[in-house]
Amino acid sequence: MANQMKTRLLHADREEDIQTAGRILKEGGLVAIPTETVYGLAANALDGTAVSHIFSAKGRPMDNPLIVHISHLSQWGGLVREIPERAMKLAKQFWPGPMTIILPKSPVIPGEVTAGQQTVAVRFPENAVARAVIDAAGVPLAAPSANLSGRPSPTEASHVMADLNGRIDAVLDGGPCRVGVESTVVTLASDPPRLLRPGGITLEQLQSVLGNVEMDSAVMHPLASGAKVLSPGMKYKHYSPKANVIILDGDLSSYRDYVNSHCGPGTVALCYTGEDAGLNVPAVCYGSREDSRELARNLFDALREVDRKNAKTVYARCPKPQGVGLAVYNRLIRAAGFEVLHLG
Ligand code: AMP
Ligand code: MG
Numbered sequence: 115m116a117n118q119m120k121t122r123l124l125h126a127d128r129e130e131d132i133q134t135a136g137r138i139l140k141e142g143g144l145v146a147i148p149t150e151t152v153y154g155l156a157a158n159a160l161d162g163t164a165v166s167h168i169f170s171a172k173g174r175p176m177d178n179p180l181i182v183h184i185s186h187l188s189q190w191g192g193l194v195r196e197i198p199e200r201a202m203k204l205a206k207q208f209w210p211g212p213m214t215i216i217l218p219k220s221p222v223i224p225g226e227v228t229a230g231q232q233t234v235a236v237r238f239p240e241n242a243v244a245r246a247v248i249d250a251a252g253v254p255l256a257a258p259s260a261n262l263s264g265r266p267s268p269t270e271a272s273h274v275m276a277d278l279n280g281r282i283d284a285v286l287d288g289g290p291c292r293v294g295v296e297s298t299v300v301t302l303a304s305d306p307p308r309l310l311r312p313g314g315i316t317l318e319q320l321q322s323v324l325g326n327v328e329m330d331s332a333v334m335h336p337l338a339s340g341a342k343v344l345s346p347g348m349k350y351k352h353y354s355p356k357a358n359v360i361i362l363d364g365d366l367s368s369y370r371d372y373v374n375s376h377c378g379p380g381t382v383a384l385c386y387t388g389e390d391a392g393l394n395v396p397a398v399c400y401g402s403r404e405d406s407r408e409l410a411r412n413l414f415d416a417l418r419e420v421d422r423k424n425a426k427t428v429y430a431r432c433p434k435p436q437g438v439g440l441a442v443y444n445r446l447i448r449a450a451g452f453e454v455l456h457l458g
Contacts, residue, residue: 118280119281119282121275121278121279121280121281121283121285122134122284123271123285124284124285124287125286126148126288126289132247132250133250134284135247135284138283139156139157139158139164139250139255140158140251140252140253142157142161142164143157143164143282143283144167144171144283144284145282145286146260146268146274146278146282146284146285147243147244147255147260148286148289148291149183149239149244150239150240150291150293151212151239151291151313152267152291152293153259153260153268153273154183154244154259155168155171155257155259156255157255157257158254159182159183159193159223159224160222160253160254162227163226165227165256168257169226171278172258172260172263172278173262173264175263177229177230178229179228179229179235180227180228180257181214181235181237181258181297181299182223182254182255183236183239183244184236184238184248185244185248185249186238187209190205190236192220192222193219193220193223194217194234194236195217195218195220196218200302200307200323201217203323203324204300204302204320205238207319210238210240210245211238211314212237212239212293212314212315213237213313213314213320214235214299214300215235215237215301216233216234216299216300216310217233217236218232218234219231219232219233219234220234233303241291241292243286243288260278260285261274261277261278262277264352264354265354266354266414266415266449269291269294269411269414269415271285271286271287273414273418276418291411292411293313293407293411294410294415295313295410295414295441295442295445296313297311297313297315298313298314298320298441300327306324306325306327307320307326307328308328308329308330309328309330309333310330310332311333311444312333312438312440312444313441314407314410316437316438317329333444334435334443334444334447335452336452352448353414353417353445353446353449354417354449354451355417355449356425357420357421357425357426357427357428358427358453359417359428359430359446359450359451360428360430360453360454360455361431361453361454362429362432362454363454363455363456364456364457364458365457368457369385369389369431369457370392372429372455373394373429374393374395377394378427380425380426381425381429382397382427382428382429383395384397384398384400384428384429384430385397385399385430385431386402386409386431387400387402387403389403398416400413400416403431406433406434406436406437406438406439406442407438409439409442410441410442413445430446432446433446
């Protein structure tokens with residue numbers, strides 16, 4: 115199937131295109147859709163064969179489960195064994211929005227969605243286009259990020275086209291994504307609840323509703339070999355440009371000194387707005403150091419931009435791992451294959 119089909123470009127401001135997307139999905143096809151986090155590659159979550167095509171189109175490892183997207187809270191109950199009270203509390207506070215909740219699954223969820231696990235990840239997105247497409251399809255949609263596996267996640271329709279043109283039925287262009295990093299993933303299948311992936315809803319926000327929430331060690335650190343993996347997506351080198359990314363942990367002047375004394379052809383700096391002055395290499399500035407939401411929104415496009423500049427080596431400033439900055443840090447250390455240099 116891969117690389118043979120014509121990929122249609124649809125437009126979210128045309129009602130007929132939303133209906134077309136819904137029809138393709140109902141018939142078992144694949145459509146990339148906008149959400150507030152990143153673009154998702156959607157298929158009918160109740161159709162194991164349709165879902166299996168997501169894995170082949172992306173080149174995604176089969177042991178990496180997908181998130182199921184709903185457009186009304188009432189759809190959730192049919193997808194999980196039960197909705198405990200603390201799950202409902204989280205949903206009332208943060209849905210619709212960039213948070214995914216993991217619970218034991220109901221039998222209607224095919225094994226292709228959960229990679230054989232007995233739990234299912236569900237999200238109720240805030241993006242109106244995403245919800246309109248789920249309504250038009252009439253079924254919940256399984257949707258991982260709409261990139262080739264390993265590449266930076268797509269935050270614009272053009273990113274999806276760059277990776278998946280010819281491999282999926284359609285892309286629905288709904289403009290740039292508001293949050294820019296994937297959803298916060300929290301599992302309620304363990305006690306206490308555990309943050310598996312940071313995103314637009316912060317650890318502190320989860321704790322304000324649930325009290326104690328543990329942070330999985332895979333959020334900040336590479337997995338020890340042989341360790342039990344709670345969130346399979348966190349074990350891969352991920353979000354990666356073609357260039358070799360190295361994170362430099364230190365203040366601005368030591369960053370500048372290091373970059374200027376270690377640069378050559380193909381060196382690119384990935385830094386904060388206003389920091390490119392005094393650097394002897396091309397720079398991609400992706401937002402203000404003090405504004406983690408802006409950094410999150412621009413990170414993945416910045417990782418694609420270094421490739422468009424034909425970078426070979428990228429020296430990245432180290433984000434502050436607090437609030438939404440934790441999500442930025444989590445993605446960037448994976449893009450760097452955990453290569454962090456601590457400057458003196
Ligand atoms: P993506 O949408 O591409 O960001 O991928 C979804 C991510 O959610 C995966 O990489 C998994 O790590 C995580 N996930 C989905 N379902 C489960 C589950 N049942 N248990 C643990 N993690 C999950
Ligand atoms: Mg992904």
